[in-house]
Amino acid sequence: MKYYHSISIQDCGEPLVTIPLEKFSIELPHPYEKLGAIYQGKSPYYLRKGVLDALLNAQTYLHQEYPGWNIQIFDAYRPVQVQQFMVDYTFNLVIKEQKLILENLTIQEQQAIWEKVYQIWAIPSDDHATPPPHSTGAAIDITLVDNQGNSLNMGGEIDELSGRSHPNFYINSSSKIERTYHQRREILNKIMTQAGFCRHPKEWWHFSLGDQIWAWQKGESIARYGRII
Structure with a gap:
């Protein structure tokens, strides 16, 4: 259970719709598809x-302050x-990076890795609650x-399992480049919150609107969006 799972869900029935990709920057093929994820x-x-x-509104807010810049959808x-x-992939990646052998790990050692994985990744629950x-x-x-189409360095990679993923990791840094990372994260956060989103407390790149995390951050008792099969 995550902290936000205490929020009840009353799905509003709003449909999934296609993102007009021509209005944003994207990476093709999709990063997870490149790793082997199958979307069926x-x-x-x-x-x-x-x-x-709301995302289109955020893009408009960005253009007003930084002409030529775009939101890049990961x-x-x-x-x-x-x-x-992706949870399984990340677990195996940690084992590989630490040069461990799964069969040699104790249950406690494996659990420690899982806990690290779930610092970033949500549990792939089939429970609709x-x-x-x-x-x-x-x-x-x-x-x-930016206006040249270059991805801005935000001081950490998306899905990175480290403290750098925390939105305010660089807030007190005396380094000029690290202050720039924080400023860029704040630009992203500003346009998204202006459009109604909430940023994930532990992930600078993750924003949501209407789900359980959003409701928890807003002090709402009910989320309007639940799982779509």
Whole structure:
């Protein structure tokens, strides 16, 4: 259970709609598809209608302050089976990076790795009361590109398992470049919150609107978006 799972869900029935990719910057093929994730005919570039409308507003706010810049969409709708794939992939990646052998690990050592994985990744739950945020169509992972089409360095990679993923990791840094990272994260946060989104407390790239995390952050008792199969 995550802290936000205490929030009840009353799905409003709003449909998933296609993100107009020509209005944003994207990476093709999709990052998780490159790793082998299978969407089974579904697309990662979908959002709930109200969430997409808010994202388009955020893009407008960005253009008003930084002409030529764009939101770059990393990931949006994520079926539960893709969530499971990425959780397993990340677990195996940690083992590989630490040069460990799974068969030699104790249950406690494996559990410690899982706990690290779940610092970033939501549990791929099939329970409709505890859906992964991206499986609701109400969450999106994004970054920024400048007016030359270059992805801006935000001081950490999306999905990175480190303290650098925390939104305010660089807030007290005396380094000029690290202050720039924080300023860029704040630009992203400003346009998204202006459009109605909330930023994930532990992920600078993750924003949602209407799901359980959003409701928890807003002090709402009910989320309007639940899991979409």
